[in-house]
Amino acid sequence: MADFSSLGLSEWLIKQCRQLGISKPTPVQENCLPAILEGRDCLGCAKTGSGKTAAFVLPVLQKLSEDPYGIFCLVLSPTRELAYQIAEQFRVLGKPLGLRDCIIVGGMDMVTQALALSKKPHVVVATPGRLADHIRSSNTFSMSKIQFLILDEADRLLEQGSTDFTKDLEVILGVLPAKRQTLLFSATLTDTLQQLKSIAMNKPFFWESKSETRTVEELDQRYILTPEKVKDAYLVHLIQKFTDEHDDWSLIIFTNTCKSCQILTMMLRELNFPTISLHSMMKQKQRFSNLAMFKSSVYKILIATDVAARGLDIPTVQVVINHNTPGLPKTYIHRVGRTARAGKNGVSITLVTQYDIHLVHSIEEQIQTKMKEYPVVEKEVLKILTQVNVTRRECEIKLEATDFDEKKEINKRKQLILEGKDPELEAKRKAELEKIRAQKKKFKEKIQHNIQQEKKRRKRHIQKKSEQAVK
Structure with missing residues (x-):
């Protein structure tokens, strides 16, 4: 099994890993680290608890140490709690760099967050909704020179049907430079691979855990x-x-x-x-x-x-x-x-x-x-x-x-107003959709019933024919 130095990781980062009790790279780190350090986009799919966060944190810190400036890396997470956990990992591993990070999630004061963004932190960890709000309402920060875009739990961020996530992502992608490295990680990645490939354009390296099972043996x-x-x-x-x-x-x-x-x-x-x-x-x-x-x-x-x-x-x-x-x-x-x-x-x-x-x-x-x-x-x-x-x-x-x-x-109505939507119109639209869904369901059930009846009729017909043939 490879060690961190053979993967091209700097000595100071290997030392940080040792202090955290990380002595050997996990399979997802072993396979994805060299490709990311080469400058390639990366799609990584591995089981939960297999060290995916370190697989993108380590190469980003190494590249940042070579040329530290402005907002260098943006990490998007589907939940607020996960955003804080990712930021903590950046902070701990990037301590020798004097890394400055900033967490942009809902439920916290927007003015304080805007101030933190204007100070050009090296790493921004955000949930898409809140970051999109900042982009729409403020011009005190720029993301035009970002080197890395990372989507953690990428399948959740790009899920079909999550229209709010998709709209927010469009706003965010609109202010990022085309020349950047895009890294996407999840434990269940395969559902949305086609979408992911359209976002990762830079000769993407794809690695998926070879194991048939999607959960760990332990x-x-x-x-x-x-x-x-x-x-x-x-x-x-x-x-x-x-x-x-x-x-x-x-x-x-x-x-x-x-x-x-x-x-x-x-x-x-x-x-x-x-x-x-x-x-x-x-x-x-x-x-x-x-x-x-x-x-x-x-x-x-x-x-x-x-x-x-x-x-x-x-x-x-x-x-x-x-x-x-x-x-x-x-x-x-x-x-x-x-x-x-x-x-x-x-x-x-x-x-x-x-x-x-x-x-x-x-x-x-x-x-x-x-x-x-x-x-x-x-x-x-x-x-x-x-x-x-x-x-x-x-x-x-x-x-x-x-x-x-x-x-x-009340919370739902507040959220709709914040998004510039009319709660009454949205309620009507929802009711219409429910009506259409119910009609579709009824129609589907009717077709299924007709198919079953036709099958029974044919069965009876064949049975009758065979009985007549016996006679």
Whole structure:
């Protein structure tokens, strides 16, 4: 296996890596580093926890050390939390350079951010929406001399259907120089390769992890088949079991909505589990504060929506529990990738109801691995069932009293106004789209029904013919 010096990395950077405990390059670093240092664009696809961030941070710092000036590198991230984590890696590895970085994400003061951008930091790490807002509203900074554009979790940034992301990216790409290096990294890259190739124009080097599986071998992937009404009791039973047996373990529980995330957090607190949450309805300062407390093990249980599913690297996380079965296999891959990182072991458990079997099959097909059933003593779960269900209902009533749904609606309207859209027109447009979708669905179902009827008719006809032939 190659070492960092044979890949062309400078001695000062190798020393920084050693101080962080990074002694050997991972496969994604070994393959992508030389190509990036050569000046080529790069598309890197590797499993979660395989060292993708360092694969682009190290060559950027090396090039920056040769010619430090202005805004040298722009990194785009789909979530605010991931943006802070990337900036932290730049800061730590680039300390000997006196690296100046700037984080531009939503939920923070725009004036302070504009001031930071005008001071020409070397590296800007941003979420596309907020950076596009700055480009539209300010002329105090220039990105015309940027050498590197990096898209981390590139597939999420370029996802079909994410029209807001796409519009914001168009605004950003419009102010960047054509002559630049473009680096794109993700754990699930293949879906949007055609789009990626159109953005990376400079003889792109493409590397994808050769492994058939999309999750790491160290991850023990399990499922529990449970009726919908008993799901929360299974969750509480699992948390109790893991906290009793391993007091140094941290757990992330993923759920599909902000409301569900809030209710589960309240419920677990009522049941005396020290729990914090992370979802997009929270104020940004609260999100950072909660994440910091979870990272430093002040709290060992984090309930989160998919804002925490990508890129977050928290070494103490030993268990990931999916409270709902993800609808997309790639969402599952990113969620369970929060454990078993950098060669460590980890466990993922997915709570599967009778309605989710088909989702599990498509996940298994994608990850090329069969999930094993997690053994649970049903009697133990039934003992706590009534208490858990009553506690959950109490928490739902408490949350309804806080106008949680109304706040969500107000936040949506605020966001539309900030984007220059009329909330009333948008609501009408949405209703029209729903109507069209419903009509399409009805039409599709009618066609399917007709096909089935025709198949049955033909079958009967063939049967009749064969019976007549026998006679």
